[in-house]
Amino acid sequence: MYLLIDCNNFFASCEQIFNPALRNIPVVVLSNNDGCVIARSKEAKELGIPMGAPAFQYKNLFLTKNVAVFSSNFTLYADMSQRIMDILASLGFDFEIYSIDEAFLYVPCSNDYLKLANTIRNQIKQWTGITVSVGIAPTKTLAKAANKLAKNATGVFLIDKPQNNHPQLAKFPLEDVWGIGKKTAEKLHQFGLYFVPDLLAKPDHWIKKHLKVTGLRTILELRGKSCLELKEDTPQKSIIRSRSFGTEITTLKNLEEAIASFAASIGKKLRTHRLKTSNLCIFITSNRFKKSPYFSDSVHIHLPEASSDTSYLINQSKIILHKIFQENISYKRAGVMAYELSSETALQKDLFHLSNTMTTQKEHLSKVVDQINHRFGSNTMYFAAEGIKKTWQGKPLSRSKQYTTSWNDIPRIILKNS
DNA sequence: TCTGGGGTCCTAGGACCC
């Protein structure tokens, strides 16, 4: 059986744990530039604040309903996530970290799955303060559905045999099925299909024709035939760094600095994972919400030799940027993507590319910069090309402290003499 | 004034081959 463990309202819960005054009141966490709502506490959901809602449209509601609004604090969330994943890993079952707040466990046999799930729940709650829901089922897709049902029940839900036709599954909307998104759901609605049993009644060839192989896989999984196994710890295939700018950019110089920052960040991640990239893509866009004509362009290049050296990646990124930059445009968003990642130890050298001691020295330099930043704090050293002011970076309005990763921010308990 | 960021997988269609 598969167990899907999913943290409830994860980012909002992280905020509530370290600030007791936030418990039982609506809390939302916003995306970069405090743009959209990306997490809501139970109380915030009850107020009808949707996921992804633009914050400015809900400003009044936040005020009148005393909603606690936070800028995102990924350092905190990532650390809390790690603690939870460590607990799951310690159980000794095969498991797959699916996202920052979710993991699948594969438990081949157990006398009492519900008891096991409750033990896991209690332990995570006690050790981290986070409440999780557990869905248990013979396939991953059913475990996702069970998890959804668990959230509305006691926190644990078991679908042992799909053919038992749980009454909850009979009214399970197709758009809530893992793998069926907005577009597919709309398509199915046109055929008069709304709930899981409606789709299960269709023959395989109908599914294959309209939903392709991915759709067929989903249906088989819903019928209890496992098609999706736990994913091995496969190496990453691409790395993306992109941002919407707090202040729109109009000059090439500022855009170069932003792109250089993204390239530097990619370089660091590549080195951390002992990878190199041999394909870069740069993209720049104007504001898609504005009435003025939308501008968007991107270019890929194949690097003559794979690299993880920041100075090289910055240089190459700049060269590509120059190919697509146009004057008199207000740029709202840009990004750098790295593809064709390969292990730094198993690399194909380019016969005609000048790979010399200079290259080796530069790579060494990047690693030294990493070590310095690791020891003295990130951004202690960075490339001048990234710019000093980073004017494009918006300032988060209300970010919580780094309670678990910074000595200065560790919560203090004050004992009062009674 | 104000609308996120980071990923994966699949398919259709073009280019190319014999």
Place this chain on the structure above:
DNA sequence: TCTGGGGTCCTAGGACCC
């Protein structure tokens, strides 16, 4: 009238996920 058949590889774009 009429213009093969079978295959691979690559890429852009769509759909999905959190």
